[in-house]
Amino acid sequence: PQETCTEPSGRFVKGSGEIGVELLCVVKAVLKKIKRRVLVGDKVLVGSIDWVDRRGAIENVFQRKTEILDPPVANVDHLLVLFSLDQPKVESFSLTRFLVEAESTGIPLTLALNKSELVSQEEIKAWKSRLRSWGYEPIFCSIESKRGLDTLQFIMREQTSVIVGPSGVGKSSLINALRGNKHILGAVEEGNWFDPLLGSKWYEEQRVGEVSVRSGRGKHTTRHVSLLPLSDGGYLADTPGFNQPSLIKVTKNSLAHHFPEIRKMLKDGEPAKCAFSNCLHLGEPGCLVKGDWERYPYYLQLLDEIKIREEFQ
Ligand code: GDP
Ligand code: ZN
Numbered sequence: 001p002q003e004t005c006t007e008p009s010g011r012f013v014k015g016s017g018e019i020g021v022e023l024l025c026v027v028k029a030v031l032k033k034i035k036r037r038v039l040v041g042d043k044v045l046v047g048s049i050d051w052v053d054r055r056g057a058i059e060n061v062f063q064r065k066t067e068i069l070d071p072p073v074a075n076v077d078h079l080l081v082l083f084s085l086d087q088p089k090v091e092s093f094s095l096t097r098f099l100v101e102a103e104s105t106g107i108p109l110t111l112a113l114n115k116s117e118l119v120s121q122e123e124i125k126a127w128k129s130r131l132r133s134w135g136y137e138p139i140f141c142s143i144e145s146k147r148g149l150d151t152l153q154f155i156m157r158e159q160t161s162v163i164v165g166p167s168g169v170g171k172s173s174l175i176n177a178l179r180g181n182k183h184i185l186g187a188v189e190e191g192n193w194f195d196p197l198l199g200s201k202w203y204e205e206q207r208v209g210e211v212s213v214r215s216g217r218g219k220h221t222t223r224h225v226s227l228l229p230l231s232d233g234g235y236l237a238d239t240p241g242f243n244q245p246s247l248i249k250v251t252k253n254s255l256a257h258h259f260p261e262i263r264k265m266l267k268d269g270e271p272a273k274c275a276f277s278n279c280l281h282l283g284e285p286g287c288l289v290k291g292d293w294e295r296y297p298y299y300l301q302l303l304d305e306i307k308i309r310e311e312f313q
Contacts, residue, residue: 023049023056036061039074040225040237041160066107068162071225071239075160079109079241080152082165082174085127085140086118094166096298099136101245102164103258110139110155114170117142134295135260143173153178157232164241171240178236179228252306256281261293 025046027038038044043062050056064074079102083090090113102109111131116124124140131138139155141148152174163171227235256262262281265288266272275286280303283291 023054025056025058027058031058031061039064039067039072040227041074041076041235043075066105068105068107068241070242071162071237073160073162073225073227073237076105076107076162076237078156078159078161079105079107080156080161080163081109081111082163082169082171083111083113084115084118084169085113085123086115088166088168090127092295093298093301096295097245097247097302098164098166098242099134100250100255100258100302101242101247104247104249104254110152111136112139112141112148112152114141114143114174116140116147117145130294133261133293135264143170143177146177149177153230153232156230156234156236158234160227160235160237162237162241164243166243175228175236175238175240178230179238247302247306250302250306252280252303252310253278255299255303255306256289259295259299261295262289262299265289 023046025044031038038058038061042064044058045060045062046056047059048055048057066076067074068076081095081098081102083095083098099109099111113124113127128138128140139148139151141152143149156178163174165171225237225239228238230236250258256266266274272288274281274284274288276284279287279289281287281289281299282303
């Protein structure tokens with residue numbers, strides 16, 4: 001019954017005590033009718049609960065705090081931007097693109113640099129002070145030598161995280177390292193169910209898969225995403241996000257907000273403001289943003305790119 005849901009959450013339906021119970025749910029037809037898509041990570045109201053068979057029906061979806069599209073996950077509250085110090089070497093403009101894209105979601109981020117066992121302490125120190133000057137406090141880790149994994153796990157506790165970064169930096173390796181022995185997807189693939197923990201995405205794509213089997217194409221051709229429960233109460237999307245930052249949500253006026261250096265110079269807008277409210281910080285009269293910082297050329301380059309895109313929109 002509905003009233004036993006102490007928390008209206010599709011991730012956990014709590015009974016008495018703190019023991020989480022997983023329910024396999026269908027989405028009520030009325031939600032489909034009004035095209036309310038249920039995303040992985042959504043908080044949902046579950047009714048018609050059968051505690052014996054652990055089944056229920058999703059009756060409503062609560063307002064999302066955040067929503068990202070790549071991968072499609074609701075209520076993500078932490079982005080882990082992962083690069084590697086070597087193989088491939090972190091490249092500062094590419095890193096800036098990822099950071100700007102991550103900042104543009106409004107979701108708090110952590111920056112981590114992997115494969116630290118491949119480089120010298122001096123190189124690590126140099127990156128540390130450089131990234132600090134950008135406004136970030138990086139974490140150095142190595143999945144290979146297990147360095148820094150505790151710190152990452154600590155940061156991701158009680159949060160829903162998505163790992164983003166270019167290919168080859170170790171995103172899949174990190175997901176696997178944190179996965180432990182929880183293979184929740186395998187358990188669900190036995191039945192043809194909607195699982196609130198895994199979300200409708202899997203369900204929909206499973207159905208797409210069935211159709212494509214009939215039409216002679218392979219099953220599981222589309223991407224699915226699920227949330228892996230972490231040991232300290234957090235969740236991690238098992239699919240890395242945006243490995244090609246499109247900056248599609250960034251406008252020429254919002255770009256500056258995604259650079260901590262500029263935010264600092266403007267004291268986050270309070271009370272420091274440039275003379276013009278739509279200042280693009282290109283040397284306009286009364287502009288408070290100087291050009292004497294490392295990533296200013298990157299800011300200019302991205303601004304040009306966005307201006308061109310906006311002109312053609
Ligand atoms: P992804 O493309 O970001 O998902 O990267 P992968 O997880 O597939 O890793 C790419 C390669 O880097 C694989 O060969 C991994 O074994 C390797 N790798 C991952 N972490 C480390 C690390 O800490 N040190 C080293 N030397 N190699 C690593
Ligand atoms: Zn300005």
